[in-house]
Amino acid sequence: MKPFATRFLGPAALVLLLLAGCATRPPADDPEALQEFRENNDPFEPANRAMFEVNEVIDKAVLQPIAEAYRDLLPQPVRSGVRNVLGNLRTPTILTGDLLQGNVTRARETLGRFIVNSTIGIGGIVDVGRRYDVHGHSEDMGQTFAVWGVGEGFFMFVPLLGPTTARDLVGFGVDVYTNPQSLIGQGQILDVWNYTRIGMTVVDTREALLEPFDMVRKTSLDPYSTLRSAYRQRRAFEIQNKESPSGAVAPAGGVGFGQGVMEPK
Amino acid sequence: MQRVMISRRFLLAGFAGIASIPARAQQMDITRATAFVDRAGQDLVNAINDPRLNQAQRRDKVASILRNAIDIDGTGRFILGRYVRQASPAELQDYQKLFDEIIIRNLSARFGEYRGVKFSLGRSQQRTEEDALVSTLIERPNNPSFTLDWRVADINGQPKVVDVIAEGTSLRLTTRSEYAAVIQRNSGRVASLLDAMRGQIAQLAAREGG
Numbered sequence: 001m002k003p004f005a006t007r008f009l010g011p012a013a014l015v016l017l018l019l020a021g022c023a024t025r026p027p028a029d030d031p032e033a034l035q036e037f038r039e040n041n042d043p044f045e046p047a048n049r050a051m052f053e054v055n056e057v058i059d060k061a062v063l064q065p066i067a068e069a070y071r072d073l074l075p076q077p078v079r080s081g082v083r084n085v086l087g088n089l090r091t092p093t094i095l096t097g098d099l100l101q102g103n104v105t106r107a108r109e110t111l112g113r114f115i116v117n118s119t120i121g122i123g124g125i126v127d128v129g130r131r132y133d134v135h136g137h138s139e140d141m142g143q144t145f146a147v148w149g150v151g152e153g154f155f156m157f158v159p160l161l162g163p164t165t166a167r168d169l170v171g172f173g174v175d176v177y178t179n180p181q182s183l184i185g186q187g188q189i190l191d192v193w194n195y196t197r198i199g200m201t202v203v204d205t206r207e208a209l210l211e212p213f214d215m216v217r218k219t220s221l222d223p224y225s226t227l228r229s230a231y232r233q234r235r236a237f238e239i240q241n242k243e244s245p246s247g248a249v250a251p252a253g254g255v256g257f258g259q260g261v262m263e264p265k
Numbered sequence: 266m267q268r269v270m271i272s273r274r275f276l277l278a279g280f281a282g283i284a285s286i287p288a289r290a291q292q293m294d295i296t297r298a299t300a301f302v303d304r305a306g307q308d309l310v311n312a313i314n315d316p317r318l319n320q321a322q323r324r325d326k327v328a329s330i331l332r333n334a335i336d337i338d339g340t341g342r343f344i345l346g347r348y349v350r351q352a353s354p355a356e357l358q359d360y361q362k363l364f365d366e367i368i369i370r371n372l373s374a375r376f377g378e379y380r381g382v383k384f385s386l387g388r389s390q391q392r393t394e395e396d397a398l399v400s401t402l403i404e405r406p407n408n409p410s411f412t413l414d415w416r417v418a419d420i421n422g423q424p425k426v427v428d429v430i431a432e433g434t435s436l437r438l439t440t441r442s443e444y445a446a447v448i449q450r451n452s453g454r455v456a457s458l459l460d461a462m463r464g465q466i467a468q469l470a471a472r473e474g475g
Binding site: 032033036040215219220221222224225226228229230233234236237238242243 | 371375433434435438439441442443444446447450458461462465
């Protein structure tokens, strides 16, 4: 599959960023404001906020209604199966991350879960590993870069993808390009399969975020900065591999809205 | 001679005792923090699940438990951060009142929905010398369980909650960045944050009423 998102959306977003200008740096005689500016590390904040608003419009018009319909129409066990299959399909990315980070224990868990879940778990529909207390976890290239000591870079908000940073966006691109499912060849069946997988990933991820998103919209005085802060904190937590075992494998990798992904309800 | 020996031993024992005091105090701290979270959590769960209470009574009960358990004043100051010094005394007073109302309303509304909730203590760990992080597992019927970590500090001799952390995301840190953004986007005026908070309280009240 040719990754449409990285090919066209990336440059388009960049052009928009340049057009929309930069955040104003606070004056040098206000050290606290300067420190805050550096911690936010959001030099393109005006552009990011514009992208956030674009995302809000798309989300309320399309993504959220689809996610709600998906939840209403399909019973929980079916949605659970979908999430498990998608998580299982992410194994190459997760295993690569485990290995590149030198985490043999987690790599063994990932491989063991893949073998057991793909066979006994009928193509990943049933998370058998979890029943044996071998819980899934997420990894992605952004996390691996972080473990290698790469700083997160400036903050970005990309429509449909959500909050991210320069490091995590590059990592996402690497994950998409190196995914074996986008390498094994071409053909209509494969294209259909890949679009289905990506479509289901978007719907499943949005369904997992229904309540958290709702909560942010209802209770935050400034949802943009809430998501920015939550994203950073959640990523730090994931990079340190501290996710709680009650979570499920996020089909989209670092979902990045400051939330872990649970079993569907 | 023997007396000297005894007194020396006595002295040694005394030193050992003194030396062990800080360690024991730390140990106490985490035990105390855990016991405190356990008690406050059970009180909350009992109030939420009490079938004799109607919705308004339940909300009041939950609010009073939360007010006792949380260091609202200190948390409010932490969240306002550097703007504490920029606010006028009257603004600061207003802010504390509004913050109290928002946090209690938000948390009561959120916990109030957790009918049938069960909670249990997870592993707890000491974080810094001042506060402890107590981990709990929240289970609800037909919902995936999740962990909540409570940061507990000693406030004037009483253990109090100063932060709630859900899966790595700290409530006081996200709120701090949210409030700072509101102030900055309104040319640094603390008064604009107070207006936004008033607006939010009105919304929350309208939703509770409906």
